[in-house]
Amino acid sequence: MKGYIKIRKKITGILNTKLPKGLYYHGIHHTLDALRVCNQYINRCDENLIRNNLNDHSAKLLRLGVLFHDIGFTVSFHDHELRGTEIAEKLMNEFDFPQKDIDIVKGLIMATRIPQTPINYLEKIICDVDLDYLGRNDFYPISDQLFKEVKFNSVVRNKLEWDKIQIKFLEEHNFHTEFAKKNRRPNKEKRLAELKKLVKFMESGEI
Numbered sequence: 397m398k399g400y401i402k403i404r405k406k407i408t409g410i411l412n413t414k415l416p417k418g419l420y421y422h423g424i425h426h427t428l429d430a431l432r433v434c435n436q437y438i439n440r441c442d443e444n445l446i447r448n449n450l451n452d453h454s455a456k457l458l459r460l461g462v463l464f465h466d467i468g469f470t471v472s473f474h475d476h477e478l479r480g481t482e483i484a485e486k487l488m489n490e491f492d493f494p495q496k497d498i499d500i501v502k503g504l505i506m507a508t509r510i511p512q513t514p515i516n517y518l519e520k521i522i523c524d525v526d527l528d529y530l531g532r533n534d535f536y537p538i539s540d541q542l543f544k545e546v547k548f549n550s551v552v553r554n555k556l557e558w559d560k561i562q563i564k565f566l567e568e569h570n571f572h573t574e575f576a577k578k579n580r581r582p583n584k585e586k587r588l589a590e591l592k593k594l595v596k597f598m599e600s601g602e603i
Contacts, residue, residue, distance in 0.1 A: 397452075397453055397456045398491075398492065399491035399492060399493060400456050400460075402491060403460065403487060403488065403491045403493075404459075404460070404463060406487060406491075407460075407463045407464060407467065407487070408424070408463070410467060410470060410483075411424040411427055411463075411466075411467060411470075412424055414470040415469055415470055416469065416470070416473075418545060418548040418549060419469060419545060420541045420542070420544040420545040420548065421538070421541040421542040421544075421545045422466050422469050422476075422545065426466065427462065427463060427465070427466055429529075430462050430465070430525050430526055430528070431459060431462050431463065433525045433528045434458060434459055434462045434521070434522070434525045435459075437521050437524075437525060437573075437575070438450065438455045438458070438459075440575065450517075450518075454500075454518060457497055457500050457501055457504070457518070458504065458518050458521060458522060460484075460488075460501050460504075461500075461501050461504025461505060461518070461522050462504075462522060462525060462526075464480055464483065464484040464501060464504075464505055465477070465480060465504070465505050465508050465522065465526060466480065467479075467480045467483050467484070468480030468481075468482075468483065468505075470483070471483070473549060477505050477506050477508060477509040478506070480505045481502040481505050481506060484498070484501050484502055484505060485498050485502060488501065500518070503515070503516075503519060504518060504519055504522045507519035507522055507523055508522060508523060508526045510565075511568065512526075512527075512569075512570075512572070514572055517573075520572035520573050521572075521573060523572050524571050524572055524573045524575075524576040524580070527569065527571075528576070528580065530566065530569065530580065530583075530584045530587070531571070531576065531579070531580025531581060531582070531583040531584040531587075532580070532583065533583070535583070535584075535587050536587075539562060543555065543558045546558065555598075556595065556598050556599070559591050559594060559595050559598070560595060562591055563588065563591050563592055563595065566584060566587065566588040566591070567588065569584070571584075
């Protein structure tokens with residue numbers, strides 16, 4: 397894919413220098429973690445990936461979608477996905493990507509918007525990649541980073557309020573790929589049960 401390496405360097409350079417303070421969760425570390433998980437999906441090459449024609453070209457577009465998916469935070473904390481599509485289109489045009497590829501990457505970015513609405517298999521992958529931590533053993537330290545971020549930006553006031561938001565989010569969230577349903581959903585359900593129990597104790601004054 398012509399221009400792929402150069403645009404990757406350009407994206408990481410922007411993320412390294414232009415993301416605002418207070419992004420304790422949505423920093424470049426999250427993007428790089430998402431890229432690591434994305435590569436695991438690509439390297440896994442399960443039947444769904446093969447059946448949905450995840451060739452080298454589409455795999456690189458998927459990686460670009462991951463790299464771009466939070467770049468909109470360099471412009472705005474709100475509607476960052478939409479801002480990200482604008483940045484992606486501008487940069488991909490600069491590197492002479494065809495419009496078809498640009499549209500695919502823009503679709504990947506918008507698919508991560510909550511509530512997630514993927515319409516094809518690549519979009520299902522990026523959605524599960526983005527929220528992979530929900531079903532991992534590092535759920536709590538990562539969710540603490542997100543709590544710190546939303547509190548910094550005056551979205552929530554305290555941990556009890558945050559845990560209630562997490563419960564609602566976990567209840568409404570669905571994984572989309574077969575891998576995530578099998579390997580991430582069980583742990584996510586455990587975290588949901590734990591949070592409900594914790595909130596019950598907090599509200600009763602027992603802790």
